[in-house]
Amino acid sequence: MLATQRQELILAAVREHGAARVADLVLELGVSDMTIRRDIAELARAGLVRRVHGGAVSPGGTRAADEPGFEIKVEHAGPQKTAIARAAHAELEPGQTVALSAGSTTYRLAELIAEDASLRPFTVVTNGLRIADALHRAAAPHGLEVVLTGGVRTPSDALVGRVADASLALLRVDRAFLGVHGLDESGLTTPNLAEAATDRALMACAAATTVLADHTKWGVVGLAKIADLHEVDVVVMDDEAPADARRLLTDRLQTVVVAPSHGEPRSPDEPRPNPQEDPA
Template sequence: MLASQRQERILAEVRDQGAVRIADLTRELEVSDMTVRRDLMELADQGLVRKVHGGAVSPHTTAHEPGFAAKSGREAGEKRVIAEAAARLIAPSSSIALSAGTTTHLLAAQIVASPDLRPLTVVTNSLPVAETLYRANDPRLEVILTGGSRTPSDALVGPLAEAALVGLRVDQTFLGAHGVDPDVGLTTPNLDEAATNRALIHCAGRTVVLADHTKWHTTGLRVFATFADVDVLVTDSGLPTDARTRVDDLVEQLVVA
């Protein structure tokens, strides 16, 4: 395969996933580690990617928000183990909030599959999360769905959603994020969703962020929290060692699923 063909494939994956790992590229492209590093350096010199430890990310802040179905197929295995680990942080007879997102949706499925977590009260602004929880048909599982305007990721956002959260107090909020950056914070492409996510944080005693490794060094259009707002980050084993060290210094607890 020519260098130009390899680089085009790398760019296509960065555009689709937001990030690539050198280890994955060497396997997919069947080339050496040094060849991939050379390709990434050339792409970075052209401003087409931004090199990070162990791989590369998109150089641009993104304002595009993929739909819920499109995001559901990405890193499905990583999201599943993150959801399983997050479920272990929930105590029965407590109250929690779940933001919109594909990983929080999987957490909702874990809650349904774990009757020992009930009784439980769940506040959510996610239509898929609410639908999954309602299907449990268990009176010990109380679901409170905010109102609001629907986004491409099936979140309910805006003034109605924020008003529904004012005055509520839950033990923990579990949040997804489009991007996680140690310097920038937690971001989303949707301006209204950022405000609703902030409201979800403000109503919680503890904030737990669920983010797979591809979210690291990805940046959306609007910041909705900094690491000072985060108590726990739950991620997967794909997060590089240096990133784990950085997170350990920023949050109270890092959980690697």
């Protein structure tokens, strides 16, 4: 296959899905990751895509005020989000009350909670319509209580605004699990001003906060700030996160959990479960 043909296929994937991962393109096109990276670099020089860690995205796809819909978010970095959700699920205990912010990774955690009868009794507070629906369809519903905040619906199916914030102010939970649009050394961000306020209310009602963030979130900055890093207790991320991100988070937080796509969650200083060297 000629380079121009590969690049056309890469561009088509980015335009259809909003992003394309190097690992997926290697399998699909049957070439090395270096070849794919060179193709992406050529497309980036032409202004057709934007290079990011691990792949390419639409050149306008990560503007500070852009808010993708739920269907787009849930398909992006799917294996990594599933691994992160499994790592978070492993920390849950029967009888707890937790809060789940609206988001695609927290949605995957909700699916695991819905299937796990061993957690009952269990209570989930959420401002996510998709999350509430997943819990409502629980395979083991007995002993599972769901509290939906109410509020104004966003493009990502979050309920936000004064009603959501007021309802959260009346509640107390053991732990909040927060999905974010962006994560960097300055903290957590989202494109939606109202959602940032509701996420802060969700953190305020929790005894501790765990952020669930796949590697594509690192270095992304949304319009509205949710919180500083020091306000977070735990970050769960996947093993494709940049080494500098893992080092920075490990220095600043109580706990960082790295969830490999295959195998058990590990601490940031443990080797990857494959021969590739992890510089962190």
